Amino acid sequence: MKDSSKIGILGIGAYVPKRILTNNDLEELVDTSDEWIQTRTGIKQRRIADASEASSDLGAIAAKQALDDAKLNPEDIEAIVTATLSPDYISPATACLIQSKIGAHNAAAFDLGAGCSGFVYALTVAYGLVLAGFKKVLVVGTETTSRFVNWQDRSTCVLFGDGAGAVVVGEVKAGGILGWDIGADGTNFDVLKIPAGGSREPLSALNIHQQRQYIYMNGAEVFRFAVRVIPKTSQKALLNAQVQPDDIDWMIPHQANTRIINAAVESLGIAKESVVVNLDRYGNTSAASIPIAWVEGIEEGKIKRGHKLLLVGFGAGLTWGSMVLEY
Ligand SMILES: CC(C)(COP(=O)(O)OP(=O)(O)OC[C@H]1O[C@@H](n2cnc3c(N)ncnc32)[C@H](O)[C@@H]1OP(=O)(O)O)[C@@H](O)C(=O)NCCC(=O)NCCS
Incomplete structure (x- = not known):
């Protein structure tokens, strides 16, 4: 990397599953109310993945959008860092499944576990990887927390939703990560x-x-x-x-x-x-x-x-x- 270069966002994408679960729907599942959820949390509805969709599926769709936005091919990506607390499997890493789904065959791939801070952690790691010589790094934050939520526990099940977002990190002409x-x-x-x-x-x-x-x-x-x-x-x-x-x-x-x-x-x-x-x-x-x-x-x-x-x-x-x- 040239000394004058900056590291920033080349492209971004996001995807949420189609199915909507409203607070009123939750009233049917647990002892709660739309009024309680809205006043205590601000949440009105959330998206829930289909049975056929796991975190890598949502992440791959967001990743493709980020690549399109950056006008890059999957082969241009040299590393994939996936932040998730709801991986497809304990092992292998969800990043490897995303790599395969999007065809990023030249990319190293690994997951990072930092809970809901995961996206910012992963961006920081991507920044470091670009500093170390990787040209294009894909960061994916993807979750199907609905699989890990106890749908009988009103204190948690009303809070979470499923979705994914991704960015491509690389050299930019101006600005970038400050x-x-x-x-x-x-x-x-x-x-x-x-x-x-x-x-x-x-x-x-x-x-x-x-x-x-x-x-x-x-x-x-x-x-x-x-x-x-x-x-x-x-x-x-x-x-x-x-x-x-x-x-x-x-x-x-x-x-x-x-x-x-x-x-x-x-x-x-x-x-x-x-x-x-x-x-x-x-x-x-x-x-x-x-x-x-x-x-x-x-x-x-x-x-x-x-x-x-x-x-x-x-x-x-x-x-x-x-x-x-x-x-
Ligand atoms: C979870 C959270 C919304 C609870 O709100 P709160 O105002 O602190 O409510 P409390 O936990 O004090 O519970 C108050 C009462 O509401 C009840 N309650 C909890 N969930 C409820 C629900 N979904 N519907 C109705 N009542 C509920 C509790 O049982 C409790 O009843 P009690 O007083 O009879 O014991 C709030 O603590 C919060 O948002 N915490 C952070 C959670 C978070 O962001 N987690 C992810 C971090 S990445």
Whole structure:
């Protein structure tokens, strides 16, 4: 890479499954109400993958769109980094399935597990790979969390949705990635996890009976963590990028809860009108939420090339990550 080169976004895409599950539909499944879900979370509906669709299927569609947007062929991609907490298999990596589905035969492929911070983590890794000499890196955030949600647990099943987003990272003439911050607090690994199915607690008839193969979450703890960490990590990324909050055209936070977003944005000093929010229609799509909101912002004519963006994620780990870039 030439010293004067910048690293940025060459193309972007997103895909959500067709099936819509509304809050009213959920009233049929668990003891909840549209009113409770909307006032406590901001969510009205979410998308749910068909039985035939796994995370790699959604991710491959988003990846193809990102390649088309970048006017690149699949063979141009040298690495695929997939962020997901709902992989097709524990092994092999979902990135390998995406590689095969899109025909990116020249790409190294691996997954990255950073919960809902996964997309920002993966972008940071892609930035590092390009610095190290990889020319074009595909980042995919893809989730079918509906497969890991306990549809009898009202405290979690109302929150999540399925979807995917992807970007191609490579050299750009101007702008690009200006600053970032990623971090983790593993002492709090326990507040958001899937207890069974890993090496700590392999699947058994007993733990399946106890429904431990599903997402468990201490919602209040995650809420407090998110409100604390969003301004902190954003400020670090802004400082690294030498960009003032006022100069941000659009903030794209992880879409988990409008109350979290509002509280965090207030303490950051970014105008509410500059925050992209679409979780009313998609719920929390975990590692896919930021690119889905980004693509929607573009389609709605809000986000344009040259705009300065602040991306912020937080989630299981506990992890956090933020990035300032010129799109
Ligand atoms: C999950 C979350 C929406 C809960 O909202 P809350 O205002 O903290 O609600 P609480 O957990 O205090 O629960 C309040 C009551 O509502 C009930 N409740 C929980 N889910 C409910 C639902 N879907 N419908 C109706 N009532 C529900 C609880 O049982 C509790 O009842 P109780 O007071 O009789 O015990 C909120 O904590 C949250 O969004 N946390 C962050 C989650 C998140 O973003 N996770 C992903 C991070 S990547």
